[in-house]
Amino acid sequence: MARRAGAPEVNAGSMADIAFLLLIFFLVTTTIETDAGLDRMLPPIEPPDTDVVIKEKNIFEVNINKSGQLLADDELIDLKTLRDKAKEFLDNNGDGTCTYCKGKKDAQSSDNPTKAVISLKNDRETKYGTYITVQxxxxxxxxxxxxxxxxxxxxxAFTDMEAEYLNPETSSEAKEALKEKVKKVQDLFPQKLSEAETSTSN
Incomplete structure (x- = not known):
């Protein structure tokens, strides 16, 4: 009687090569989303030759404590009113030199948008979500x-022009046309947003 042949063996010699090729394929084709982060201009390495003196009324101080409460110019405010308070400060035109401002011209508030600075200070225990929302x-x-x-x-809208200008798919001719417009609007309300040293609550 003839011996029954066993089940044929599977040649697994090339399995490692196949797995390696699949790994390379997925590494090459997979895209990983990254957060854009916060767009901030870092100060220059070299200190300026002269000390810059900023009047106290030209600084809008925003403090966030560890509980997420907001203090704007020593006044406890709600997060919903922060944007309006900041706009009121930036658009104030205290010295009357701003021809495009529509503010109240309060002598106790900022002189001009080009002189106005918003200073943000948060506690070390401030929640990240609150910090980003305030920003x-x-x-x-x-x-x-x-x-x-x-x-x-x-x-x-400025935000549309800026988005188109920063879009890598925008043609160089369109970017050149937008560059001057974007800069002109930025110069009217320069973004002077500074962050003070983080404090620690007792």
Missing amino acids: NELVGAYNDLRNREAQRLFGR
Whole structure:
């Protein structure tokens, strides 16, 4: 009687090569999303030759404590009103030199948008979500005022122009046309948003 042949063996010699090729394929084709982060200009390495003196009324101080409460110019405010408070400060025109401002011209508030500085200070225990939300509201105040002026000057929102200018798919000719417009609006309301040293609650 003939011996029954066993089941044929599977040649697994090339399995490691196949797995390696699949690994390379997925590494090459997979895209990993990254957060854009916060757009901030770092100070120059070299200190300026002269000390810059900023009047206290030209500084809008925003403090966040560890509980997420906001203090704007020593006044306890709600997060919903922060953007309006910041816009009121930036657009104040205290010295009357701003021809495009529509503020109250309060002598106790900022003189001019080019002199106005927003200073943000947070506690070490401040929640990251609160910190980002406050940052967004302050940047939003600048963008709202810039949008207003861009609509007046060019009939278009500043944020749309800036997004198109920064888009890598925008043609060089279109970028060149937008560059001067974007800069002009930015110069009307320069974003002077500084962060003070983080404090620790007792």
